[in-house]
Amino acid sequence: MSSLNALRALNNGLPDSDVLQPVLFIGHGSPMNGIEDNVFSREWQALGRRMTKPAAVLVVSAHWLTKGTHVTAMDFPRTIHDFGGFPKELYEVQYPAPGSPAIAQATAEVITSASVGLDHEWGLDHGAWTVVRHLFPEATVPVLQLSIDYAQPMRHHYELASELAALRKKGVLIMGSGNMVHNLRMVAWDKLDIPGFGYDWAHGMNEKFKQLIASSAHDQLLHYESLGSEARLAIPTPDHYIPLIYALGAAGPSAPVSFFNDYALAGSLTMTSVRFG
Numbered sequence: 001m002s003s004l005n006a007l008r009a010l011n012n013g014l015p016d017s018d019v020l021q022p023v024l025f026i027g028h029g030s031p032m033n034g035i036e037d038n039v040f041s042r043e044w045q046a047l048g049r050r051m052t053k054p055a056a057v058l059v060v061s062a063h064w065l066t067k068g069t070h071v072t073a074m075d076f077p078r079t080i081h082d083f084g085g086f087p088k089e090l091y092e093v094q095y096p097a098p099g100s101p102a103i104a105q106a107t108a109e110v111i112t113s114a115s116v117g118l119d120h121e122w123g124l125d126h127g128a129w130t131v132v133r134h135l136f137p138e139a140t141v142p143v144l145q146l147s148i149d150y151a152q153p154m155r156h157h158y159e160l161a162s163e164l165a166a167l168r169k170k171g172v173l174i175m176g177s178g179n180m181v182h183n184l185r186m187v188a189w190d191k192l193d194i195p196g197f198g199y200d201w202a203h204g205m206n207e208k209f210k211q212l213i214a215s216s217a218h219d220q221l222l223h224y225e226s227l228g229s230e231a232r233l234a235i236p237t238p239d240h241y242i243p244l245i246y247a248l249g250a251a252g253p254s255a256p257v258s259f260f261n262d263y264a265l266a267g268s269l270t271m272t273s274v275r276f277g
Contacts, residue, residue, distance in 0.1 A: 014055070014102070014103065014106055014170040014171075015170070016169060016170065017055060017169060017170055017171030019052045019171065020168055020169060020277065021052070021054050021168045021171060021172060021173045021174070021277075022051070022168075022173070022251075022255075022275050022276055022277035023168070023173075023174045023175070023176075023247050023250045023251040023255065023275075023276040023277060024047075024173065024174070024175040024176070024247065024273070024274070024275055024276070025175070025176045025177075025178075025243060025244050025247035025248075025273055025274040025276075026044075026131050026175060026176070026177045026178075026261075026273045027040075027178070027179045027180065027261060027269075027270060027271035027272050027273045028062075028126070028127050028130060028131050028177045028178065028179065029179065029265060029269065029271050030192075031083045031086060031090060031126045031130055032086065032087075032090065033130055033131075034090065034093060034126065034129065034130030034131075034133060034134075035089060035090055035093060038195075039195055039261070039263070040195075040261050040263075040271055041134050043260055043261050043273075044131055044134035044135055045134045045135070045137075047135060047260070047275075048134065048135035048136055048137075051135075051173075053136075053141065054141060054171050054172060054173035055103070055141075055142070055170060055171030055172055056100050056103045056141060056142040056143065056144060056171070056172050056173070057132055057135075057136070057141055057142070057143045057144070057172070057173045057175060058071075058103070058107065058144050058145075058146055058164070058167065058172050058173070058174050058175070059124075059127065059128040059132070059143065059144070059145050059146070059175045059176075059177055060145070060146050060147075060148060060161075060174075060175070060176045060177065060242075060243045060246040060247075061125050061126075061127030061128050061145055061148075061177045061178070061243065062127050062148075062177060062178035062179070062182075062239045062240040062242070062243055063082055063125040063126060063127045063239075064122060064125055064127075064145055064147045064148060065147070065148050065150040065239060066147040066148065066149060066150065067149065067150075067151065068114075068115070068117060068147075068149055069111070069114045069115070069116045069117070069146065069147055069148075069149045069160070070116065070117040070118070070119040070122070070146070070147040071104045071107045071108055071116055071117070071118060071119060071144060071145070071146050071147070072099055072104060072119050072120075072122050072123065072124075072144050072145045073099065073101050073104035073105070073118035073119060073120060073144075074099045074101070074119075074120045074123075075098060075099055075101065076096070076098055076099060077097070077099045077122070077123040077124045077143065077144075077145070078123035078124070079093065079094045079095050079096075079123065079124055079129055080122070080123045080124060080125045080126070080129075081093075081126070082125045082126055083126060093129075093133075095124060095129040095132065095133045095139055095143075096139050097124070097129075097132065097136070097139040097140070097141060097142065097143040098140075098142045098143075099142055099143065099144055100142040100144060101118075103142065103144060103167075103172065104118055104144055105118070106167070106170070107144070107146065107164070107167065110163055110164065110166050110167060111160055111163050111164070112163060113156070113159055113160050113163060114149070114156075114160055116146075119147070122145060122147070123145075124143055124145060125145070127177040127178065127243075128143060128145055128177060129143075131175070131177060132175075146164075146246075148239070148242050148243075148246075150239070154222040154223070154224075154238075154242070154245055155222060157242055157245045157246055157249065158218070158222055158245050158246075158248060158249040159249065160246075160249070161174075161245065161246040161247070161248070161249025161250045162249045162250065162252065164246075164249070164250045165249075165250050165251075165252060168250070168277075174246070174247070174250045175247070176242075176243030176244055176245075176246040176247035177243050178239070178240035178241060178242065178243035178244060179240045179241075179269055179270060179271065180205075180206060180209050180234070180240075180241065180244060180270050180272050181198075181202045181205055181206050181209075181234040181235075181264070181268065181269055181270040181272075182234070182235070182239075182240035182241070182268075182269055182270075183202075183233055183234065183235075183236050183268040183269070184268070184269075185236065185268075186199070186233070186267060186268035187266045187267060187268050187269065188266050188267035188268070189266065191266055191267060192265070192266045194265075194266075195263040195264075195265060195271075196263050196264055196265075197264060197265065197266065197267060198264025198265070198267055198268070198269075198270065199264075199267045199268060201229075201230040201233050201234070202233075202234065202264050202267065202268055202269070202270060203264055204230055205227075205230040205231055205233070205234040206234075206262075206264065206270045206272055208227065208230070208231075209221070209234075209244075209272070210259060210262075210272065213248070213257055213274060214257050216253040216254070218248050218249075218253055221244070221245070221248060222245065224241065233268075244274075247274065247276060248276075250276075251276030251277060255276040255277045256276070256277060257274060257275070257276055258274070258275045259272060259273065259274055259275075260273050260274075260275065261273045
C-alpha cells in the first residue's frame with residue numbers, strides 16, 4: 001500500500017514526460033574536468049547536445065556520504081568546492097542551476113525502502129557540478145543530489161535505486177557519478193595527463209566491469225569483492241563504485257547499454273562511463 005501511495009503522490013505532483021530519460025553513470029575524475037577542454041569534457045558536452053532536455057537531474061555522487069539517505073530540497077543549491085590544492089579559477093566557478101523542492105519531495109515519496117530526509121544544507125559537490133555544467137551549460141535544468149547511506153550494503157543501494165526508476169517517466173535524468181576503477185593510493189601522478197595509461201590490473205578490471213554491465217550480470221557487480229584481487233585493487237573503498245550500483249538499479253537489467261569516455265588514467269583510475277537506455 002505504501003508503494004501505491006508513493007506512486008499516486010508522484011503522479012499527482014509531476015506530469016508525465018513524452019521521453020523516458022536514460023540513466024547515466026559518469027566517471028568524473030579530477031575536479032579540473034569541470035573547467036578544462038579535454039576529451040572527457042567534450043564528450044559530456046556532446047552528450048548534452050544529443051539528449052532531450054530533462055525536467056531535472058538527480059545525481060548520486062561519490063562525494064556525499066551520509067548516515068541515512070537525504071535529497072537536496074532547496075530552491076537554489078550552492079556550488080560546493082570540496083577539494084584542495086587546485087588553481088584559483090576552479091574555486092571561482094559557480095554553477096547556478098536551480099533546485100526543485102517539488103521533485104525532492106517526489107523523490108522522497110517514491111522511495112519506500114528507506115526514510116529520505118529533505119536536506120537544505122548540502123548543495124552540488126564536484127561529483128555533480130563539474131559534469132552537469134558541461135551537459136547543460138545554460139544552468140536552467142534543476143539539479144538535485146541524493147546522498148549515499150555509506151553504512152548500507154550494495155543490495156540496499158540497488159533496490160533503493162530501482163524505486164527511482166519511476167522518476168524517469170517524469171522526465172528526470174538519473175546520474176551516478178564516481179569511477180569504476182578508483183585507487184588514489186596507486187596513482188601515477190607523472191602520467192596524469194595521458195588518457196589511456198593504466199596498469200594491467202586496471203585495464204583488466206575495467207574490461208571485466210564492462211562485460212558484466214553489458215551482460216546485465218548485476219548480481220556479480222553487487223558482489224564485486226568476489227571478482228578477485230584485481231577488483232580489490234580497483235575498489236579499495238566503495239565510495240566511487242556505489243554510484244554505478246545506483247545507475248544499474250535505476251536502469252534495470254533490460255536497458256540498452258553503451259560506453260563512452262572509456263579511458264584509463266594515471267595508472268589506477270578509469271573514466272569509463274555508461275549510458276543506459
